Amino acid sequence: MRRKRKETEVFSLSFLDCICCGFGAVLLLFVLTASRKAEEMDDLQAAIMEIIGEMEDEIAKNDKEIEDKKLTLAFETKRAEDSGARLDETKKRHTELDEMLKLLLAQLAAIEEELGKLIDDKENMPKQEEKAPIPIPNPDRRQYLTGFDILGDQVLFLVEASAGMTADTIVEATEFAEKSEKERRNAPKWKRVKLALRWLIANLKEGSNYKIIFYNKELIPLEVGFGRDWFDPMDNNLTVEVLNAIDDITPEGGANLEKAFAIVNELPIEPDRLVLICDGLPTLADSYAGSSQVMYDDRVAMLRMAQNALDIDLPVNTIMYPLMPDPGSAVHFWRLANSSGGSMISPSEGWPDI
Missing domain, CATH: 1.20.5 (Single alpha-helices involved in coiled-coils or other helix-helix interfaces)
Structure with a gap:
């Protein structure tokens, strides 16, 4: 009897194990x-x-x-x-x-x-011969004629500013003493004094310097600008300031010439010319007591004290505007001029005509 062949199973246990292992690996x-x-x-x-x-x-x-x-x-x-x-x-x-x-x-x-x-x-106008003008003396010639020498390098002006410089007589000066400062500054005699001072400044030489000290019972040095007290006459702006300052001076009180001369010795810059403008003999002095009423002899003694106070040897040129009656003053100032090598004039009412 023929043996029956055993059928092979496709899906065996081994195959399923392999499949499961493979799936597990894939899953992992x-x-x-x-x-x-x-x-x-x-x-x-x-x-x-x-x-x-x-x-x-x-x-x-x-x-x-x-x-x-x-x-x-x-x-x-x-x-x-x-x-x-x-x-x-x-x-x-x-x-x-x-x-x-x-x-x-x-x-x-x-x-x-x-x-x-x-x-x-102008070129087509008919020409006429012009006559020569009348020659006017130059400043040097004027100074020579008056005997004044103000052509120094350092010129000092001592200007009396007492009550007597307002008028030509004692009576008129006494009347002016009661008036206001403005009226005294515009007094005719004082205006002549300021005009003379203006003329003298205008005639100073180039390169010189000048100083102005007014005096009455006290000293009034003129200062302009920033305390300048020596001035250049060629400086126009400065000259205007000086002239304005001169106009502000008021004449009053007496005249102490001794004090004015004494200050000359103390100036840091020594002047080589001195111009004195006054009305006559002084009425005050520091070193002369005198009597309660000042007489002519007292005033002469005061001038002597003033001369002794001036230690510097320099010419004193005096311009005197006399206060009448005072006939003897001119003689003493002539002597002062001669002894110092200076000059002295008493100008007319119309001098200087500028």
Whole structure:
């Protein structure tokens, strides 16, 4: 009997084991792969977020730059508009100046034409012989005629500013003593004194300096500017200041010539010429008491005290405006002039005529 063949089973236990093992391996592989992919996804997401952050920062930076550029553009636009306005104003001003220049040139041309006509008319005028003017002595000649020598390098003017310098007589001077300062400054005799002082300053030589000290019972040194007391006669502005300061001096009180001569010895700059302007013998002295009523002999003694007070050897040139009656004063000042090598005059009412 033929043996029946045993049929082979396709799905045997061994095959199922292999299939299960293979599936388990695939599943394990899948699990392992999925975990790694999750980590990679996290890293990728983190990288993407970082890139997004950098892009956001860049966008914010670009936005700020754009905003700054907008502000700069607005500023430049405004400045350009202002510059344009200024340019328009400048062009307008330039046009106005051009028109003004054209007008001035036209006026200049008309003036030149008129000047040319005047020159032609002058040349065509009949010529006449001009007579020589009457010669007027120059300042040096005037000083020679009066005997005065004020051509020193340092000239000192001592000017009496007592009440007697307001009038020619004692009675009139007494009346002026009761008047206001303004009236005394405008007294006729005092105005003549100031005019003589003005003439003397005008006739000083170039390169010299002068100083003015007024005296009555006290000394009044003349100062102008910043305390300057020696003046350049060639300085016109300074001379105007000096003349204005002279106009502010008011004659009053007595006359202390001794005090005036004594201050000459103390000056830091020693004068080489001295010009004394007075009305006669002094009425006050520091070193002479005298009597309660000053008499003629007292005044002569006061002049002697004044002479003794002057230690410097220099010529004393005296201009005396006598206060009448005082006939003996001139003699004593002549003697002072002769003893010092100076000169003395008693000018007429019209001197100096300038």
